[in-house]
Amino acid sequence: MIHNVLIANRGEIAVRIIRGCREMGIRTVAVYSEVDRLSLHTRLADEAYPIGKAPSSESYLVQDRIIATALKAGADAVHPGYGFLAENGDFAARVEKAGLIWIGPPAEAIRLMGDKTVARQRMKEAGVPTVPGTLEPISDEAEALKTAEEIGFPVLLKAAAGGGGKGMRVVSKREEFQPALQTARSEAKSAFGDDRVYIEKYLENPRHIEFQILADKFGHVIHLGERECSIQRRHQKIVEESPSVLLTPEMRQAMGEAAVRAAQACGYRNAGTIEFLVDKNLNYYFLEMNTRLQVEHPVTEETTGIDLVKEQLKIASGIPLGYSQEEIRQTGHAIEVRIYAEDPANNFMPSAGKIQYLRPPGGPGIREDSGIFEDSEVSLYYDSILSKLIVWGKDRNEAVARMARALEEYRLFGIRTTIPFGLAVMKNKNFQTGHFDTGFVEKEFRNGSADVKNLSQIAAIAALLIDRQKAASEIRASANHHHKWESPWKTAGRVENMR
């Protein structure tokens, strides 16, 4: 069994991994950049070492330094978390070359799934439905246009090396095709150093549904059911749940089996996620595979009772899976709301600074995976995720009501967060009835976060009282300071005029 893990990450996911390790009696080594000296992951680990300056290119992405730190601290394994180096096949290979265990899939599986066209080909071979389109990067423009017409507009141009929406273009009609192709290529080139682009049918506002899989070293692959991740802002997930209201048991079984085939087709090992798009006619298509632990893994943990981080550690230690597919049972309903340091009332603009006040919710069915505390500094250098609030309920109604209750209780001040937005989603009728797709946020929150409580009158009362109190204390302070040469009456008058 692994006994000492270096965690090549920060924030909530580093804390999450430390917690899993600690419960298994595994030691943890944290690494931290200059601005993370007082961060929670640095303080909760068994050991912690500095690895450089604040920008991740000078710390969390410096492969040499991370591997050297692991060796120095006597770690026998590296957990990459998500983001940073998690889906870097070269780093995975280097970790193993250094004699350390990589807590993740084989480097080849990461590389294969990282190249979108190669992945599409492999999936097609494995009988996993893919979005109609080309299986190879575009070489000839005229040919490409013909293909686009065959598929039928609108089509999507996507970077083969892609991710994160860069090098992606929707093309609605024939005339737009050529200029769009050129922009997509140049964007892909500058973002990934690789200008290969391919064509997919554009699905308008599909649902985003993904399957969690686990695969051990002995060829056993199981899935742990789905996560519904259609509630997105800026093409990034913000609310996730399991199960999805959309899936029938038959569809769940078919998609789950496809997910297992997808994992098998790339020689996968450890925890991974197969993302699907589901169109209006309930056709599902392989979108991509995330070859790592997902941000939203807790909703699966809550419904299956399985701790995914612990499973990752066991699999990486060479222990066979302790569950067969038949033993996996989804119970109740789980929802996650991501708490980002962003202002939902101002187009989700980042909001950095000090967390001045924190009073998180509690009670039955509430879990929080967080990387923050009162007095912690939220820096602009990294991803804006602060915390994930997760609830479990015996059914979806209870889970939605519970999440609303928890978000109503949540007090986090000093910076702006997506807490009020999460609450607005829970109170939204279409969300409550399950009628949504990836266009939900744009459709329902055109003008930013709806104020679900309408307490502007109370705000007025509060501001007035605070203002009066402040004026009174200014009079007192001023009176104390100047009492020898000014009458109280004058002081009071002056304070009034200052306003």
Place this chain on the structure above:
Amino acid sequence: MIHNVLIANRGEIAVRIIRGCREMGIRTVAVYSEVDRLSLHTRLADEAYPIGKAPSSESYLVQDRIIATALKAGADAVHPGYGFLAENGDFAARVEKAGLIWIGPPAEAIRLMGDKTVARQRMKEAGVPTVPGTLEPISDEAEALKTAEEIGFPVLLKAAAGGGGKGMRVVSKREEFQPALQTARSEAKSAFGDDRVYIEKYLENPRHIEFQILADKFGHVIHLGERECSIQRRHQKIVEESPSVLLTPEMRQAMGEAAVRAAQACGYRNAGTIEFLVDKNLNYYFLEMNTRLQVEHPVTEETTGIDLVKEQLKIASGIPLGYSQEEIRQTGHAIEVRIYAEDPANNFMPSAGKIQYLRPPGGPGIREDSGIFEDSEVSLYYDSILSKLIVWGKDRNEAVARMARALEEYRLFGIRTTIPFGLAVMKNKNFQTGHFDTGFVEKEFRNGSADVKNLSQIAAIAALLIDRQKAASEIRASANHHHKWESPWKTAGRVENMR
């Protein structure tokens, strides 16, 4: 359905009830004493009204005022929580007479179970095993001594109206019987205004195992499995878990059926708990019934997935139970550690004051039912419970490791709490292997809470650095203040001498 509940309680249980109500869309009315104006229950409810001064006899126990507040606020029901008026049959009757719904059992059931000898008789009739002893209060002393000899010493003298260890005496031999009887009677008289005493066989260090039951208005009674509550200090529970390692499925079934019979025998309705003592030979005996929600109800919620507060509200609203006995399933393992404002290193002495720092644990499987927050004042007027930390794990080992991890993460400063004690229990080998009884704390923690971490060297380093920093800042402050008439050298010397 009930739509507006007055909660006649405070602290964590009032907060717990508010949370349950809110998730069901039921309004809540809090009542608060003078010192609870800023308490969490006052601030989280939909409405809140003052009911008097700090001592509970002038606020939370004033029946008239509570009922008048309920009527004024338009509440249609009263939830008593635990403690205070929860097991006061007269109050239950008065609430109903005022046209309000009592969220609890019928007044007669409370009264019946409140009289220990009557309860014992009723249980015996219902075929529920009771501790060998008298079924009637002692009237004749000579007769009583004869009975004691028949039962066999040691015996226990207990107040018929009793509870909380008052009027209770262990008698080891014949000679001690008469004086003990007199003391027990006089204690019972002064505590309960009722000097009736009865005799029970004294079980040395039994295990304390209780069953949660639910009963609706239509005669359906089910049990939700057991809670193991043997870890006690001062005869009060401090760590609870479900399931108990002691019970076989057969024993669980037999005891569960006995619990259901016990509830039926007193015409019970709503949530209640049958407490049993289990001796070394695995004989179980009815101890008493708690005719209310228990402090430790969350461990049952975690293993069954059923929200007991919501079930209470539904039952009181006249809705039939939504579960049959066969549908109740215990999954995984749950543990609760009570966080009291007591100093475990000083014989569990109460510790009141301001909570100056609070950073509770998080992550998978952690639930906290708390009534506190940073800056909250812990008063000496009420029960010292601050919070309950509850964990769920897929098995007992995971739950114990998780609770240890959570308690290690917990930071609560300003007052002393039982957090280090809870951690010491989790790290105790006999607890880990399930070898314990109600004598556990006395046996294993004779010298107060064991220091499981042995960090005294780190404490020394920290104190030295803090001391040096303080001295340095004193020099600076002093230098700034006196710089006109004292040389820095003199100042430094003075600070050194001040030490």
Place this chain on the structure above:
Amino acid sequence: MKYFVTSEEKEYTFDLKEENGEKKFLLNEKPMTVDFKQVGKKPVYSLLVDGKPYDVWAESQNGHYTVAVNGQFYRVKVENERSRLLKQLTRGAESAEGVVLLKAPMPGLVVRVKAEKGARVKKGQGLVLIEAMKMENEIKSPVNGVIGSIAVKQGEAIDKNAVLLEINAE
């Protein structure tokens, strides 16, 4: 004294009176009972309005308050009879020349400036792209107008509230 409080575009008129030693609180002439207490030393308050509790957090900036009630944020301005009168008297002198300064809502890196000097822009049109927290954020024009001088360039690191460019509003 009368107070005029503007909370999210809505104006409320309050009257604080003292009659027979008792404080009275009137909102738009309607009396209400208000209990108001600070919790600890931070700007956290507990408010009981006609028996209903609210948690309040308050920040003040440039004479405005940002008030969070039960976690929901509101922008509030408090004026009294005197300050309002003063404002009415000085109005006109105060008002801007039609020049709007576009400021950075957060620190970050300028990824791209999407408008040139002299260009006519529409309200809501994206003008500057700033990267922070691994995301690109488009700063939009708050008005219709013509771009004046541009203060930043691509690749530049900027602080919060740094002026990005001027717009001559129309």
Place this chain on the structure above:
Amino acid sequence: MKYFVTSEEKEYTFDLKEENGEKKFLLNEKPMTVDFKQVGKKPVYSLLVDGKPYDVWAESQNGHYTVAVNGQFYRVKVENERSRLLKQLTRGAESAEGVVLLKAPMPGLVVRVKAEKGARVKKGQGLVLIEAMKMENEIKSPVNGVIGSIAVKQGEAIDKNAVLLEINAE
């Protein structure tokens, strides 16, 4: 400068040295790397000792520190060469006359005084019963001795650290 730190009955000798401008931290002659930072404004510190992180909370009282390391409490006294020497010189003069004051460890209500003036008591014997938080707490004698004057009576409300009675230690 040498420092003597007593933490829970155990003494540690520290040496803080500055060599070539570099600070050195020696514990019982053994060098260690220590990084020490306060978190926010409260007495919360993060300590890294030879790469191992610890959370520290500190309270000081009467020249002693109460230090919580990762939530576990320790009582610590810090002395340096000078203060230790001073203490050794004044020892004897400082020491008590054999009179021990029994103080209330918390505020509460005196339920019962279980000893009379002149009574001989043993270490660990319960002397006063105080009720707080719905519980009765027995305050025990810290020494063998004879009860001197008694300062409280049944039913009296007392503050924390109120003197309950005197014991003439033997």
